[in-house]
Amino acid sequence: MRRDPVRYLSRIAHKYGDLSTFLLLTQRVYLVNSPELIHEVLVRQKEKFVKSEWQMRVIRPVLGDGLLTSGGKRWFDDRRLIQRALRADSMEGYAQQAVETTEQMIAGWGESTRVDLADAVTELSMSVSIASTLGIDPGPEADELAQAVRAGAEIFMKEIEEPVRLPAWMIPRRTRRRAEALATIDRFVGRAIARRRADPNAREDLLSLLLSVTAEAQAAGAPAHVLDKMVRDQAVTMMIAGNHSVSGALAWFWVLALSRPEVYDRLKQEVRDVVGQRSPEPADLPRLAYTKQVLQESLRLIPAAWVLFTREVTQDTALGEFQVKRGGWVVMSPYVTQRDPRFFPDPERFDPERFSPERIDEIPAGAYFPFGHGPHACIGERMAMAQMTMVLATLLSRCDFQADPGSLSLEAARDLAIRPKQGCPVQVKVRKPELAGAPMGLAHSF
Template sequence: MNIPGPAPRADGGVGAVTAAGGLHHYQLQLHAEYGPVVRFQLPGTDVAVSVADPVLLEATAHIDKRPEKLFAFLAPFFETGNLQVMPAGEHAPWRRLLLSVLAGRPSHERHFARFTALTTELADRWAGQRDDEPVELQQDLTELSLRMICEYALGGQVADPDGVVAAFEEVLTEHLGRLYHVQDTGPPEERTGRAQEALAHLRATVGRVVAAPRSGGRTDRSDLIGTLVEAGEDPARIRDTVMVTMLAAHHTTGVAVSWALHLLGRHPEVAERVAGELDRVLGDRPAPGYADLRRLAYLGMVLKESMRLYPPGPYGARETTEALALGGYEVPAGATIFYPIRAVHMNPAYWPRPDRFLPERFTPEAVAERPKLAYIPFGVGPRSCEGAGLAMVEAELVLAVLLKRFRFRPAPGHEVIPVERFVLWAADGIRMMVSPRLPE
């Protein structure tokens, strides 16, 4: 049986994606029209099959190969080979090594106090703004998340984190523009030159930290670079690994928190319930300790529901290494299996009234009633995000500090429109009015 989908286009599908307003919007449209399994065109692939049903996704969860063409735009970040598409045999031990640090409580606890201080610095700055001046959530929180990952991955040894932000943006803008054929009015040579200079700055910044002398003794599992050095990794590979970690983390946490605050500003009754939980758990303390996060159950539910509606990474992809039976269809070897994360999260068969913001969807009882892959903000299987645990700790901490201290409400006249970038972004930012919950 043929997999349903739109008729082929001479432009390889670029026009359809553009007309829909981005790939995540296009996926929602495709699945609404053709059902849970859709064949479609995607730049960088020959055969692409999108799967929006969590039960059917189980049949793909074992795949440990990413399509090289689709991830080729990231290749310039690496000198030792594109870490996003390394072969399965090489990827498995590399993943275990990263998880031993990124997913471990020691590394979270080691950096927690510094994460708290960075968040408090931002809160102090917001507290000093005029009452009628909105804050730029995306901009400020993305910068905060980069400072956090610099602290985590580089030990705070970056003198110019703003320069690192600008460099990442320059390189991503250039290479994502190539991938999606985005028109730019500037001369191509000038854009390419800026991107190359930015990439050289990133490599030099990370390389200096990798090459710095380290203290003696056995490395504990809270030191990313030290763990990679102790494992005998080549310095260039260590630098590439740190860069991809920073690349993956520097937008996602800030964007996730921004969307959560956007939703809370539009649902004050939910925000009040979060504030009440924070007051009960923290008392007069302005910030949680690491152990407190486990007690902030409703805050965690709010974050998960916001990431269901606005997953920071709106899609993922794998490549079949053999023919695959999928819901009555046969997917050939070499096909791209596309994970439309936002479409999975909006599937009404598993998420009744999917457009509504309902944190109670994430009570333990509600979670137990859904298939495991109905909620996949960090991806699926052996290529899922190694930093998921760290990202949740960071996001819950930031939300706790900000919501203990402030109330958020939408900036009058400002429209928030999600668009596709490297993450699910708001086209014109997320501007909100901030006021103290308690006397400053």
């Protein structure tokens, strides 16, 4: 389990079915691998399965009391508030921000260059996340904040896999790095909040929307520092969680799409037909159906988060025909369930047609949950899907990508999201905007 948790959980789940159990030293762990039982844990009996406190203690210093760490009434109130901030008419702005940031990245490539596309979309997703959340455009400021966000995420990723938390004096270097990262994040977010309060109409980013929906509470006498702390925690949660889920998904999209020439050619044709010679626009989203299918299938094979936060059982509970005991840990893995042959025939095969209108109803309800399930599912899913689709459409409309023979590997490295261990090295040819609709004639050699 320690050496390779993804493979270990996959092996026992696919051997034992809906629910299996094992010991981590003296800790009883239950692996739930059934859409029906996952629904029981996350929806019908959710009050009996709470997020494990030892994991929350690790990430709370970074994320504060954001949606990932809060619970009960506070979680419900905060989620409702953020839903107001993520209103439908704000999606166009977030999608357009993704197009503009992607075009800035392409402009820095020149006409022909070699890039690791996995690294490139990781940097890009961070820029998009920072711009959409705090309104900070790519540049030195964004780079400094991005380094702090990566450092904070890297630290709590290490610590979230350590059930026994070491005291600060035993890990001085990590403690110092955490403090420095948090200070930088708080400085940037605090500065952005102050700017928005001074000029609320300056930008329409997530931070501005969060501040606008807290205006009623402020008018009713709620202390400004309490509201600022709440806004800070939600903004940082969206920025970190959004970046890691989007960057991993975009990296695997390219590894998988470029390894299948017929998929890549069809993607280019769709973008050529929909976008033509202009930049992609949010209004194009409904017509980029195949791009969305490929993205959905990428997220099935390698979901943004390979495992959900561990839940702790608060009382002896029946899950279907099984009994789980108070104090046990419940684990649910989109990676495992979405590769179960009971729910996805030939599950290791990359097949975007699974999500075509003709076949999507074949997927059992609840078997596909790359962004979680139930009321605790990722609130930013719609925003993430819109931004990822716009990023992909922009890259496909402006660039030709060719991978070296044998360079694309499905070997994975674990992070907050699972990432391609070998990256995605490609040769990029950038087409001028006025030629964006011309035939590409890319030769595949793999």
